[in-house]
Amino acid sequence: MTKDKLIQAAIANFAEFGYQGATMSKIAKEVGIKPASIYYFFDNKEALFKEAVKVILAHHFSSMKKTYHLQKEENLHTLFSELLRSILVHHTTFQNETKAYVTMVNSPISNIKREITAYLQRYNQWLVGQLMHTISAKHPELKEEKISSLIDYFIFIGNGLFWGLSFTKKMN
Amino acid sequence: MTKDKLIQAAIANFAEFGYQGATMSKIAKEVGIKPASIYYFFDNKEALFKEAVKVILAHHFSSMKKTYHLQKEENLHTLFSELLRSILVHHTTFQNETKAYVTMVNSPISNIKREITAYLQRYNQWLVGQLMHTISAKHPELKEEKISSLIDYFIFIGNGLFWGLSFTKKMN
Amino acid sequence: MTKDKLIQAAIANFAEFGYQGATMSKIAKEVGIKPASIYYFFDNKEALFKEAVKVILAHHFSSMKKTYHLQKEENLHTLFSELLRSILVHHTTFQNETKAYVTMVNSPISNIKREITAYLQRYNQWLVGQLMHTISAKHPELKEEKISSLIDYFIFIGNGLFWGLSFTKKMN
Amino acid sequence: MTKDKLIQAAIANFAEFGYQGATMSKIAKEVGIKPASIYYFFDNKEALFKEAVKVILAHHFSSMKKTYHLQKEENLHTLFSELLRSILVHHTTFQNETKAYVTMVNSPISNIKREITAYLQRYNQWLVGQLMHTISAKHPELKEEKISSLIDYFIFIGNGLFWGLSFTKKMN
DNA sequence: GATGAATGAGCTTTCATTCAT
DNA sequence: TATGAATGAAAGCTCATTCAT
Numbered sequence: 001m002t003k004d005k006l007i008q009a010a011i012a013n014f015a016e017f018g019y020q021g022a023t024m025s026k027i028a029k030e031v032g033i034k035p036a037s038i039y040y041f042f043d044n045k046e047a048l049f050k051e052a053v054k055v056i057l058a059h060h061f062s063s064m065k066k067t068y069h070l071q072k073e074e075n076l077h078t079l080f081s082e083l084l085r086s087i088l089v090h091h092t093t094f095q096n097e098t099k100a101y102v103t104m105v106n107s108p109i110s111n112i113k114r115e116i117t118a119y120l121q122r123y124n125q126w127l128v129g130q131l132m133h134t135i136s137a138k139h140p141e142l143k144e145e146k147i148s149s150l151i152d153y154f155i156f157i158g159n160g161l162f163w164g165l166s167f168t169k170k171m172n
Numbered sequence: 173m174t175k176d177k178l179i180q181a182a183i184a185n186f187a188e189f190g191y192q193g194a195t196m197s198k199i200a201k202e203v204g205i206k207p208a209s210i211y212y213f214f215d216n217k218e219a220l221f222k223e224a225v226k227v228i229l230a231h232h233f234s235s236m237k238k239t240y241h242l243q244k245e246e247n248l249h250t251l252f253s254e255l256l257r258s259i260l261v262h263h264t265t266f267q268n269e270t271k272a273y274v275t276m277v278n279s280p281i282s283n284i285k286r287e288i289t290a291y292l293q294r295y296n297q298w299l300v301g302q303l304m305h306t307i308s309a310k311h312p313e314l315k316e317e318k319i320s321s322l323i324d325y326f327i328f329i330g331n332g333l334f335w336g337l338s339f340t341k342k343m344n
Numbered sequence: 345m346t347k348d349k350l351i352q353a354a355i356a357n358f359a360e361f362g363y364q365g366a367t368m369s370k371i372a373k374e375v376g377i378k379p380a381s382i383y384y385f386f387d388n389k390e391a392l393f394k395e396a397v398k399v400i401l402a403h404h405f406s407s408m409k410k411t412y413h414l415q416k417e418e419n420l421h422t423l424f425s426e427l428l429r430s431i432l433v434h435h436t437t438f439q440n441e442t443k444a445y446v447t448m449v450n451s452p453i454s455n456i457k458r459e460i461t462a463y464l465q466r467y468n469q470w471l472v473g474q475l476m477h478t479i480s481a482k483h484p485e486l487k488e489e490k491i492s493s494l495i496d497y498f499i500f501i502g503n504g505l506f507w508g509l510s511f512t513k514k515m516n
Numbered sequence: 517m518t519k520d521k522l523i524q525a526a527i528a529n530f531a532e533f534g535y536q537g538a539t540m541s542k543i544a545k546e547v548g549i550k551p552a553s554i555y556y557f558f559d560n561k562e563a564l565f566k567e568a569v570k571v572i573l574a575h576h577f578s579s580m581k582k583t584y585h586l587q588k589e590e591n592l593h594t595l596f597s598e599l600l601r602s603i604l605v606h607h608t609t610f611q612n613e614t615k616a617y618v619t620m621v622n623s624p625i626s627n628i629k630r631e632i633t634a635y636l637q638r639y640n641q642w643l644v645g646q647l648m649h650t651i652s653a654k655h656p657e658l659k660e661e662k663i664s665s666l667i668d669y670f671i672f673i674g675n676g677l678f679w680g681l682s683f684t685k686k687m688n
Numbered sequence: 689g690a691t692g693a694a695t696g697a698g699c700t701t702t703c704a705t706t707c708a709t
Numbered sequence: 710t711a712t713g714a715a716t717g718a719a720a721g722c723t724c725a726t727t728c729a730t
């Protein structure tokens with residue numbers, strides 16, 4: 001469908017050029033239509049990118065949720081390392097989406113910026129909640145304080161991995 | 173000096189709006205001159221931002237170096253936590269520069285992108301080299317492999333801190 | 345019938361936005377169809393508005409003629425004041441059409457402009473003819489010159505009434 | 517000065533094509549510059565036309581005021597006919613401005629519409645006030661009611677003259 | 689009769705840049 | 710040093726129109 005192709009092209013262009021740098025012309029050309037035709041599907045550039053953001057975040061979340069459920073049964077060490085591995089795999093496989101989303105955090109459209117930061121917070125809370133529950137079930141002997149500190153640790157490592165992936169490597 | 177004020181304004185605008193979003197007009201207005209006057213000091217927008225990038229990276233490096241030297245004498249634990257603290261302090265104090273530099277990594281000007289990724293690599297190498305040296309001096313009993321893994325650990329945590337700082341917090 | 349509804353919608357839109365401001369989309373939406381469907385009934389925008397103009401002018405003329413015939417029997421004073429009253433009633437009742445027609449006089453489509461000015465002239469001539477005939481029949485003692493001047497007078501007042509109605513009052 | 521030339525060109529174009537029909541390109545071409553250059557003098561199309569409106573209304577008012585003062589000394593009959601003559605002369609001499617202003621009454625920009633109707637009201641009030649004063653001074657024997665009715669009469673004739681001028685004649 | 693999808697032409701506007709002063 | 714005036718290029722967007730279905 002043209003509409004879906006447009007969203008994919010938007011993601012690719014946003015990733016490569018940022019919001020201001022991505023142009024309706026380039027996106028249209030990538031899909032094989034003329035710029036004016038985009039307006040049949042989306043009200044304007046902002047609307048197109050809002051939908052693109054939704055797609056990216058939904059994809060990210062479903063990806064993370066899937067991994068988490070797959071690994072719930074394992075021991076702690078395996079759980080952690082598999083989660084990190086899945087972060088790495090997701091962001092490596094969908095480089096476009098990750099780059100787009102990093103760029104979007106600094107989007108000039110405050111709604112988008114807000115939506116993404118809100119998503120990041122929700123995601124973090126969800127992750128912390130899940131880990132809290134799983135760890136305390138497997139290790140009833142650990143104090144909540146200790147678990148909390150473990151999770152912070154994990155989050156730091158995850159973020160570091162993400163950041164390292166995003167910029168020190170080949171994601172250009 | 174007007175030229176320095178222009179660079180500062182450029183950093184601020186780049187940080188807030190990205191390369192494409194930052195305009196010569198806005199930068200000029202911030203300095204209190206007219207857009208045409210910028211061209212007396214810089215050949216073009218790209219040149220202005222190249223200088224801005226240089227200033228940011230130099231500042232970052234001198235800041236990191238200073239902390240490192242201050243903390244060299246301490247024990248390992250203190251060294252690590254003070255380094256992390258100084259990363260935090262630097263990026264919190266110079267939010268503008270950090271935001272500009274995150275934005276610049278995705279700059280549409282490949283020279284700038286290249287320069288920054290090159291800097292990040294050099295910086296990382298430098299940091300790894302320093303830590304390697306310091307740690308092996310203080311703990312001759314540790315195998316190089318072990319040290320290397322410790323350092324990776326530290327880098328991950330540092331990156332995670334940086335990323336968390338940049339986006340999950342208030343850097344808007 | 346859809347075609348008639350389109351003409352009415354066209355009149356309303358032309359009245360409110362002028363020829364350039366009225367869009368096929370807005371007209372279609374008002375009728376509850378899609379823009380493309382208009383082209384089943386009319387060749388293009390110009391054709392649609394030409395038909396709208398015809399409807400308005402025919403309506404105006406039949407309205408004026410009716411009043412004239414109703415009042416022919418009365419004395420001069422009553423005739424004049426009733427005619428003025430009927431001008432007022434017509435333009436107040438069919439504000440849309442009047443506004444559309446004022447706008448159309450300045451239409452960028454010279455055919456329409458020409459048609460309307462031609463109509464106004466024909467209408468004026470008809471009115472003058474009718475009045476001439478009626479007055480000279482009722483007042484054989486009046487010289488033609490005197491009658492002519494009386495009629496001019498009446499026309500001026502009628503125009504003034506029309507103009508005042510159109511713009512100094514509530515026709516917004 | 518370019519700015520003044522722009523306003524004159526705007527008036528001419530607005531008169532000929534209406535607000536939507538007048539384009540920045542045509543206006544620019546008429547002045548001998550490129551469309552982009554207009555934005556050095558005016559923020560946008562709306563701002564340009566707001567200034568054009570101001571110029572037209574100010575010109576109209578000063579023109580009317582001048583005539584009125586010139587004729588104050590004469591007897592009533594002369595006063596009235598000279599005023600009508602000056603309305604005629606003004607609108608014939610500055611056809612452009614008159615056409616622009618008739619078009620603007622139906623402007624899609626509600627601010628402009630409002631400003632003009634407000635002006636028309638103020639102008640009418642001013643005229644009524646002036647006439648009231650002058651007539652009652654010259655003819656103390658007339659009852660206010662009678663004077664008021666005389667003035668209405670005059671206004672009607674003036675409007676009719678204006679309307680007739682605007683549309684039944686050659687103002688195309 | 690009606691419409692989904694597409695487009696060409698043209699619009700307003702922005703912006704980096706130039707250049708004479 | 711600084712700027713007023715101008716511009717080319719390109720952006721986002723609108724709209725009348727077409728055409729296969």
